[in-house]
Amino acid sequence: xxxxxxxxxxxxxxxxxxxxxxxxxxxxxxxxxxxxxxxxxxxxxxxxxxxxxxxxxxxxxxxxxxxxxxxxxxxxxxxxxxxxxxxxxxxxxxxxxxxxxxxxxxxxxxxxxxxxxxxxxxxxxxxxxxxxxxxxxxxxxxxxxxxxxxxxxxxxxxxxxxxxxxxxxxxxxxxxxxxxxxxxxxxxxxxxxxxxxxxxxxxxxxxxxxxxxxxxxxxxxxxxxxxxxxxxxxxxxxxxxxxxxxxxxxxxxxxxxxxxxxxxxxxxxxxxxxxxxxxxxxxxxxxxxxxxxxxxxxxxxxxxxxxxxxxxxxxxxxxxxxxxxxxxxxxxxxxxxxxxxxxxxxxxxx
Numbered sequence: 319x320x321x322x323x324x325x326x327x328x329x330x331x332x333x334x335x336x337x338x339x340x341x342x343x344x345x346x347x348x349x350x351x352x353x354x355x356x357x358x359x360x361x362x363x364x365x366x367x368x369x370x371x372x373x374x375x376x377x378x379x380x381x382x383x384x385x386x387x388x389x390x391x392x393x394x395x396x397x398x399x400x401x402x403x404x405x406x407x408x409x410x411x412x413x414x415x416x417x418x419x420x421x422x423x424x425x426x427x428x429x430x431x432x433x434x435x436x437x438x439x440x441x442x443x444x445x446x447x448x449x450x451x452x453x454x455x456x457x458x459x460x461x462x463x464x465x466x467x468x469x470x471x472x473x474x475x476x477x478x479x480x481x482x483x484x485x486x487x488x489x490x491x492x493x494x495x496x497x498x499x500x501x502x503x504x505x506x507x508x509x510x511x512x513x514x515x516x517x518x519x520x521x522x523x524x525x526x527x528x529x530x531x532x533x534x535x536x537x538x539x540x541x542x543x544x545x546x547x548x549x550x551x552x553x554x555x556x557x558x559x560x561x562x563x564x565x566x567x568x569x570x571x572x573x574x575x576x577x578x579x580x581x582x583x584x585x586x587x588x589x590x591x592x593x594x595x596x597x598x599x600x601x602x603x604x605x606x607x608x609x610x611x612x613x614x615x616x617x618x619x620x621x622x623x624x625x626x627x628x629x630x631x632x633x634x635x636x637x638x639x640x641x642x643x644x645x646x647x648x649x650x651x652x653x654x655x656x657x658x659x660x661x662x663x664x665x666x667x668x
Contacts, residue, residue, distance in 0.1 A: 320358035321426050322351055338422050339365045343476045378473055380423060381409055381416040386471075387463045396558055404459055411440045420467060425478045432457065436485060450485035457484065492651040493611065495620040500530065502607035507599075514579050521591045522599050524576050526617060531573040533621035533638045533649075536614045538567075540596060542577070542588045549574050556639075565639050622649035627660070 323334045325347075335354035336345040342365045348354040384405050392401040409416050415423070415431055434440075435456065438447040461479040468474050495503075509515065509523030525539045532539075538556050546555045552574065556565040569577070580588045591599075596614070604612050618638075626634055631643070640646040652660075 320362060321424060322354050336424065337361045338424050378420055379417050380420045383420050383467045383473065384409060384416065384463055387466055391466055401459055404456060421474050423478050425482050428478050428482055432482070449488065451487050453485050454487060457482070490648045493613070493616040493619060494623060494651055495530065495612065495616050499609055499612065502609060503603055506603040506607040514581060518591050518595060519599055519603070521580065521589055522596055524579060525589060525591065525596065526614065528573050528576050529614070529617035530621050531570045532567055533618050533625060534567055535618065536596060537593055540589045540591055540593055544582060544586045544588065547577060547588055549577060567637060619649050619651050623652050626650055
């Protein structure tokens, strides 16, 4: 398929013709659209006559590429489950694009997909618009798929996501959890301090409070086992975190006290609660507590900001699990009053 783009230059107007057939991509600029179209027709005929690059027809569809990536590549990565879920959704919601020959997909095709996602268009139907950060994460994933097809499998010459304009991410979220909100959530989850939990809601309350003490992510906390939770040594081991690294997280006395309340299950897990169930119960508790716009992940902002009052920045980065200060700063959200207190040598507990 050929695409034609009209461009303004200091010398006047030109037409750029782009051809993508059977894994071959080529482009050329002409003074008129007629010249561009004539070249494109001739170039496509030449590609077809030679059956693509290397003399072999590239007959694999994007669907086939994604299916192979899902089976062979995704399982080797830290975010395997998320990648597999997103790619499955892409195949379901974008059948027209998924069933194109991968070598014929252009940046224009990917740009149309990007715009449709932002508008909430799914499989020809209008749904809820998707945020820029979500679309950028999905574009990064699709780019990785195309890149493996290009560099390892040699199925395409170019990655159609390269050079594609990305949506502008919104400012990082800086929501914290106030002491009043913490108390309201604990009450909504029916948790009593010092009492062994008997319900999933009460287990969620413990996870919530441990997150505020340690800055650990929800999945990291719910995945703790009797082996990885070294309560006697005052730390937990996270074998494989979001960025792929092993991490040891120190535990406060309060965090140890909370984790010791958990009965655990027969498989050795401390929490019987799944991530999916935790999400549902947390949303219900937020509503019951009458709070607005509170996410479980906001505990990470609160914990990071509070821990920064007690440890140096390198220790904080190691606890939170960030390799650079830019990432760490996303979660460090002190108020001007708190910074003023620090200047005066005053440290107040949350």
